[in-house]
Amino acid sequence: MSPLLRLAMLALIVLFPGAAAARQPWPDVHTILDVGRPLGPGDYVWDTDDVPAGPARIVVDLDKRRLYVYRAGVEIGRSYIVIGPPEQPTPTGRYPILQKHADHYSSTYGRAPMPYMLRLTRGGVAIHGSPVEEDWVTHGCIGVPTAFARILFRQVKLGDEVIVTRHWLPAAYG
Template sequence: MANQIALRISKAILIMAGLAVFVLAVMGVVRAAVVIPAVEQGAELPALSKADDAKPILHQPAAETQPETASDFVIKRVLQIDEPFVHGYYKWDDEGVPDGEIIITVDLKAESLSVFKGGYEIGATVIKFGDALKPTPTGVFPITQKNADHVSNLYDVPMPYMMRLTNDGIAIHGADVKWGYGTRGCIGVPTEFARLLFEQVSLGDRVIVTNGKIIDLGDTIAAG
């Protein structure tokens, strides 16, 4: 009799143990059914610490799309100049040129300034520039101010169609451009050329000043 009772108890224990295993297995299947669809196919899962074992695995945040970088500025046309390129001379031809970014290049060694619109040279002129006491700086400068009727507060002289490059007074402006004459660091261009340039440029347009680097057809200016 005692043996029969012990046998029944053992069977009951085995049945309960089996049910517990079955329940755990079902719970595991249910968790897997919840977790797996929440992960995109092929996605890399984050490493989990022991404390994270019980946490649900969620979608990884999508990587932020980086903004496209501005395209480089390619020189598509240079003006053909047949006349002597001498002090006081300029050429301007923007007929048929589409709208585009304005970039001004200045080469102090060549004593010249070029205006490019969307890669097309629309203006070129001989310049005067800084002397040994106040040389014109090289580098890349944005136009920070425009004033058609500016008068220098340092030298009390007119600077028509002034386009400021630096806070210490360096600018492009209209001037009487003659051989042998310099400036106190500014870039002087024929006044009528300055007017045409003044009408084209906007604040922020770049002026690239070099000393011996002429921009030519097919050259690339890096995006700003």
């Protein structure tokens, strides 16, 4: 783990001392993917080589427009995302995956396709496959490239945790 990442994690523990003992507010991250370049619209990486089995933990950083996937403290996936606009923002919070449906269509937005849907809220917010362009937005969902959505869909289970936040681990992801 880099010294900056270690310092950022220590700062979180100092700022939220009771959280670490009760319910850790973030995944225990000790290894991040070396992507080698900034991710742009439509880009993603996935690498599970030599990563132990275990539940997936997902973090969505709305400000950076990135989704991060961890298993056993190791980052295994990262994707550029699209999110809701200011008038229909993607909500922050902590959510379990409530439903998985590979061939889902929106019942609210004219049967818009939502492939590899992972429902986060009863109100319809989900992670799903989507066109991911610089100026594209959703109706509050988290859109990821469809190829990435397919991989993510196969790797997660109902109940796996998703944290939607801002400024996720700035020392590690700058």
